[in-house]
Amino acid sequence: MSVYLTGLLWVGGAAVVAAAVAYLIRKYGPDEGRSANNEAAGQVFTIVGGLHAVLVAFVLIALFDAVTQASDAAYREADGLVAATWASDALSEDTGRQVRQFSREYATTVVNDEWPAMRKGTDFESTGWSQLDRLRRVVAEAPATDEWQVDRKTEAAAQLWQVYEARQARLDAAGGEISSVVWFVLVAGSVLAICLPLLFGGPLMRTHVLIVATLAATITLLMYAAYQLQNPFGGGAEVSPAAFEAAIERFG
Numbered sequence: 001m002s003v004y005l006t007g008l009l010w011v012g013g014a015a016v017v018a019a020a021v022a023y024l025i026r027k028y029g030p031d032e033g034r035s036a037n038n039e040a041a042g043q044v045f046t047i048v049g050g051l052h053a054v055l056v057a058f059v060l061i062a063l064f065d066a067v068t069q070a071s072d073a074a075y076r077e078a079d080g081l082v083a084a085t086w087a088s089d090a091l092s093e094d095t096g097r098q099v100r101q102f103s104r105e106y107a108t109t110v111v112n113d114e115w116p117a118m119r120k121g122t123d124f125e126s127t128g129w130s131q132l133d134r135l136r137r138v139v140a141e142a143p144a145t146d147e148w149q150v151d152r153k154t155e156a157a158a159q160l161w162q163v164y165e166a167r168q169a170r171l172d173a174a175g176g177e178i179s180s181v182v183w184f185v186l187v188a189g190s191v192l193a194i195c196l197p198l199l200f201g202g203p204l205m206r207t208h209v210l211i212v213a214t215l216a217a218t219i220t221l222l223m224y225a226a227y228q229l230q231n232p233f234g235g236g237a238e239v240s241p242a243a244f245e246a247a248i249e250r251f252g
Contacts, residue, residue, distance in 0.1 A: 073169035090149060091139075106135065
């Protein structure tokens with residue numbers, strides 16, 4: 001099912017449930033003292049709603065940053081791999097051929113083995129680290145007979161180090177889901193923020209029901225966004241392996 005359709009169902013369902021609860025409470029609940037509760041309940045709602053809004057904003061900003069960092073890390077990793085290959089072309093013919101071949105194998109492993117597992121949020125057994133170490137050894141053992149080759153060898157080694165760092169950042173982003181404690185606080189705060197307006201009173205039932213439904217829909221929308229963004233490589237974010245696919249094309 002589409003992520004947008006699923007989100008619409010969640011948001012619409014929360015709004016309908018909250019509206020039904022608000023309607024039943026206003027219709028069958030006691031009216032005595034309800035209007036007098038507005039000031040006291042409003043003050044509590046201001047505190048609870050404010051704290052909840054700050055927490056949700058902090059979580060969403062952190063998740064948006066994590067998605068951006070994951071995408072940037074993937075492109076740095078792929079670009080570094082291509083740059084290391086190009087630099088190695090200036091070394092011996094055998095070294096250039098091996099680096100290009102191993103780089104292609106590494107990029108293929110990332111696309112075919114690692115990315116599907118990261119998209120599902122599952123652990124995987126990957127040969128990526130050993131492939132990178134093999135690349136490092138090929139570059140380190142490559143002969144350099146003049147100053148230009150020494151410079152190119154240094155550049156290839158530097159680019160491979162960038163690949164190592166970017167790969168680690170990508171793998172860290174793949175495992176950076178929201179903890180169960182934070183989810184508990186988010187859900188509990190959402191329930192409290194939606195339930196407190198049920199204590200309010202007013203002259204028009206339809207207005208009160210609409211306010212509660214709108215609040216429930218808004219909070220559910222934010223929770224759904226947090227759920228979809230917690231894995232940068234799956235869900236609504238879904239950072240693609242396009243950088244590595246382009247690198248494979250460059251390797252020929």
